Amino acid sequence: MKHFIVVLGMLCTLAIPALAQKAASTGSISLKITDNNGKPLPFANVLLRKTADSSLVKGELTSEAGDCLFERIPDGRYFVQASQIGFTTWYAAPFTIDAAHRQITLPAVTMATNSKTLKAVDVTAIKPFIEKGAGKTVLNVENSIAAAGNTALDILKRAPGVQLDNSENIKLKGTTVTVMIDGKLTYLSGEELTNMLKNTPAESISQIEIITSPSAKYDASGNGGIINIKTKKGKLTGVNGTISGTLSQAKYGYYNVNGNINWRTTKFNLFGDLGRADRKVLVTREYRRTITDKDVTTFLAQDLWQRNNFKRNAYKVGFDYFLNDKHTIGVLANGYGNSFNNQIFSETRLGKPGMSPDSLVNSISTNDNKFDNFTINLNYKAVLDTSGREFSVDADYARFNSNRHLQLHDSLYDISSGKYRNPNGIRNTGGTRITIKSLKADLAWPLGNQGKLEAGFKVSSVTTGNNLIYDSLKNGQFVFAPAQSNQFNYTEDIYAAYASYRKQLHNTGIQVGLRLENTHSNGESVTLKSNVKRSYLDFFPNLNIEQKLNDKNKIALAYSRRIERPEYGQLNPFAFYLDKYTFFQGDPYLKPQYTDNVELSYTFLDKFIATLGVNKTKDFINEFLSQNDSTKVSMSTLKNYQRSEVYSLVLTLPFQVTKWWSSDNNINCMQNEYRFTDNTGKFNKTSSFTYSFNSTNTITLPHDIKLEIMGYYNSPFVYAIFRGYNEYNLNLGIQKTFWNKAATIKFSYNNLLRNEAYRGVAANNNLDMHIFNTWQFKTANIYFSYRFGNSSIKGARERKTGTSDEQKRAG
Numbered sequence: 001m002k003h004f005i006v007v008l009g010m011l012c013t014l015a016i017p018a019l020a021q022k023a024a025s026t027g028s029i030s031l032k033i034t035d036n037n038g039k040p041l042p043f044a045n046v047l048l049r050k051t052a053d054s055s056l057v058k059g060e061l062t063s064e065a066g067d068c069l070f071e072r073i074p075d076g077r078y079f080v081q082a083s084q085i086g087f088t089t090w091y092a093a094p095f096t097i098d099a100a101h102r103q104i105t106l107p108a109v110t111m112a113t114n115s116k117t118l119k120a121v122d123v124t125a126i127k128p129f130i131e132k133g134a135g136k137t138v139l140n141v142e143n144s145i146a147a148a149g150n151t152a153l154d155i156l157k158r159a160p161g162v163q164l165d166n167s168e169n170i171k172l173k174g175t176t177v178t179v180m181i182d183g184k185l186t187y188l189s190g191e192e193l194t195n196m197l198k199n200t201p202a203e204s205i206s207q208i209e210i211i212t213s214p215s216a217k218y219d220a221s222g223n224g225g226i227i228n229i230k231t232k233k234g235k236l237t238g239v240n241g242t243i244s245g246t247l248s249q250a251k252y253g254y255y256n257v258n259g260n261i262n263w264r265t266t267k268f269n270l271f272g273d274l275g276r277a278d279r280k281v282l283v284t285r286e287y288r289r290t291i292t293d294k295d296v297t298t299f300l301a302q303d304l305w306q307r308n309n310f311k312r313n314a315y316k317v318g319f320d321y322f323l324n325d326k327h328t329i330g331v332l333a334n335g336y337g338n339s340f341n342n343q344i345f346s347e348t349r350l351g352k353p354g355m356s357p358d359s360l361v362n363s364i365s366t367n368d369n370k371f372d373n374f375t376i377n378l379n380y381k382a383v384l385d386t387s388g389r390e391f392s393v394d395a396d397y398a399r400f401n402s403n404r405h406l407q408l409h410d411s412l413y414d415i416s417s418g419k420y421r422n423p424n425g426i427r428n429t430g431g432t433r434i435t436i437k438s439l440k441a442d443l444a445w446p447l448g449n450q451g452k453l454e455a456g457f458k459v460s461s462v463t464t465g466n467n468l469i470y471d472s473l474k475n476g477q478f479v480f481a482p483a484q485s486n487q488f489n490y491t492e493d494i495y496a497a498y499a500s501y502r503k504q505l506h507n508t509g510i511q512v513g514l515r516l517e518n519t520h521s522n523g524e525s526v527t528l529k530s531n532v533k534r535s536y537l538d539f540f541p542n543l544n545i546e547q548k549l550n551d552k553n554k555i556a557l558a559y560s561r562r563i564e565r566p567e568y569g570q571l572n573p574f575a576f577y578l579d580k581y582t583f584f585q586g587d588p589y590l591k592p593q594y595t596d597n598v599e600l601s602y603t604f605l606d607k608f609i610a611t612l613g614v615n616k617t618k619d620f621i622n623e624f625l626s627q628n629d630s631t632k633v634s635m636s637t638l639k640n641y642q643r644s645e646v647y648s649l650v651l652t653l654p655f656q657v658t659k660w661w662s663s664d665n666n667i668n669c670m671q672n673e674y675r676f677t678d679n680t681g682k683f684n685k686t687s688s689f690t691y692s693f694n695s696t697n698t699i700t701l702p703h704d705i706k707l708e709i710m711g712y713y714n715s716p717f718v719y720a721i722f723r724g725y726n727e728y729n730l731n732l733g734i735q736k737t738f739w740n741k742a743a744t745i746k747f748s749y750n751n752l753l754r755n756e757a758y759r760g761v762a763a764n765n766n767l768d769m770h771i772f773n774t775w776q777f778k779t780a781n782i783y784f785s786y787r788f789g790n791s792s793i794k795g796a797r798e799r800k801t802g803t804s805d806e807q808k809r810a811g
Contacts, residue, residue, distance in 0.1 A: 721762050
């Protein structure tokens with residue numbers, strides 16, 4: 001496998017000089033555009049197209065003087081299309097570039113104004129909040145008014161098929177997903193991923209892409225697919241940027257501020273983002289258990305009040321240098337220095353069922369966590385010709401540090417005697433360091449008419465180190481507890497190669513691909529003196545077919561095979577405590593899970609969509625709870641369930657009710673089934689039929705004012721051993737733009753019904769735990785943003801770096 005990748009890399013590298021030297025006869029095209037009054041029309045959109053099939057060759061914007069120039073255009077027959085908001089689209093007569101016609105100067109162009117206007121209400125074309133395509137769903141967050149004051153996690157909860165479990169982990173149609181930001185993985189998982197999404201304000205997001213059937217070009221991780229969060233960017237030469245801020249009030253007040261700037265010239269593009277947030281959240285947890293030990297039944301009721309404080313300091317800076325119009329080199333650096341601290345007050349009441357408690361356990365714990373990240377990407381991209389031949393190389397380095405300090409104190413209060421006894425205390429200091437390195441190369445090569453081949457390789461190396469030190473309280477002093485302390489190291493190397501081919505045959509589009517991934521891993525517990533080594537080669541095929549039946553109807557079929565490797569922290573075999581009766585423990589023997597995903601979709605009028613899906617997962621990884629009846633302790637760990645099956649139907653129903661009222665609606669129905677054996681070896685099967693509905697309604701009023709009403713309902717559901725109750729809510733928002741639409745102010749009121757919570761039951765063997773967790777309260781928000789500079793500046797390149805697909809596992 002290694003030899004194959006080396007050979008492929010050498011072939012790609014050797015191809016560059018040969019391709020760059022390929023001679024081509026080229027010419028140029030110039031034109032000037034004015035309005036009805038003969039004044040130059042700046043920043044008009046000018047497209048050069050082939051006359052054979054109207055395919056796009058190149059696009060430019062006119063200068064402030066209304067001039068436009070296309071250079072280095074290969075011989076052929078073309079036509080030009082020009083458009084501008086408020087003007088009628090203009091088309092040039094076809095012309096030819098050949099040996100006798102190298103320089104084409106088109107006659108002066110006068111674009112007529114478009115007289116079609118609405119007098120009562122000015123209506124601007126607005127993208128719906130949710131759009132659906134073949135294998136992908138897009139949330140247009142930038143257009144949402146009620147998004148103000150929310151976080152990335154809040155927005156994801158409204159996406160079709162997305163659910164949060166009792167720990168706020170993201171699930172898509174009941175399976176895990178890979179989370180990326182601007183095509184780069186977050187390198188986080190579990191609690192740290194959740195905290196990061198809570199610290200990402202919705203105001204900094206442009207779109208969220210939910211890709212359920214990724215091509216072979218993407219890493220195979222993420223059973224449910226990929227969620228790509230695209231942040232806002234500037235839109236030719238000049239400087240532009242945006243500054244924004246949000247003030248919110250729920251149980252506690254909090255704020256976030258963000259700024260971005262983009263400076264582009266004909267030779268370089270310099271861009272950067274900076275963001276800070278301070279967010280305080282109250283979380284409440286209720287656990288109820290009935291425990292029987294040796295014919296003695298005890299009712300245990302735990303109430304926890306958790307005050308969380310998230311502080312976010314994030315940055316991104318990038319520089320692209322244009323060697324010429326075909327070759328670009330760039331560097332991109334981003335990172336954060338965040339903190340998360342909380343205080344947890346817990347009261348546990350113990351007694352006989354139906355009677356007053358006979359004892360109480362009161363505890364208080366404090367957590368002080370700091371985590372930082374630095375990632376750097378070096379990139380080279382070559383656009384070899386106008387036919388679509390491209391070559392790119394990415395070299396990446398990422399470093400993550402996490403430091404945790406926990407202190408837990410508890411004591412038992414005997415109600416009958418009125419005395420405290422059995423004081424207990426633990427202190428935990430831990431550190432995690434993760435280093436990721438990768439190198440990848442991608443080649444795109446058109447083949448024949450309307451065909452394209454993509455191929456590439458990637459090599460990645462991950463090293464993690466965890467050091468956990470526990471101290472126990474004895475005689476009023478903390479002393480080292482070696483039995484609870486732990487040092488755990490993990491290394492993983494992945495060698496991957498892929499090939500993908502796309503072909504358009506009249507009204508049929510086909511894409512087929514195959515990805516190979518060879519994985520070598522080693523989990524070492526220094527404390528337990530144990531090693532778990534694994535080595536395996538996997539094949540991941542994918543297929544996408546789209547058939548246009550006529551101008552109104554089309555169907556699409558998508559298939560992909562995916563893998564989800566355990567998160568790095570889930571393999572650590574030592575305990576992390578919530579309180580005296582609740583803790584989490586990792587499992588170094590967790591195996592990867594594999595998923596086969598099929599989707600069949602039908603689209604009517606390019607907007608009404610119905611999608612049928614089947615998702616089958618082997619060795620499904622999910623939380624599993626067990627209980628020690630004697631000590632009354634419940635332990636949470638991760639377990640490989642035998643398999644899970646999800647059958648789904650998703651309906652996307654956008655309606656333009658009136659010229660001023662648009663309604664975007666989504667209905668999601670799922671049949672879930674999970675099979676597993678419990679700790680006693682007993683086979684279990686759980687299943688349920690669930691459904692959800694969400695609706696976003698936007699009303700456009702005069703004077704650049706918009707109203708938005710967003711509501712959703714999720715039915716009761718079953719997820720492995722967990723059974724959840726229904727959930728519903730309503731959000732309102734109003735928006736006003738001014739200063740020639742450069743400034744925007746939004747007011748929103750979220751969680752009006754205060755039903756955003758997890759209510760459910762975890763049932764397994766001797767465990768029957770009732771759960772009620774809340775993490776959201778009614779929230780009022782005010783948001784302001786101001787755009788400055790040239791609003792037509794082209795944004796920074798979006799590129800998927802080599803370390804993208806390792807980030808989400810770095811929890």
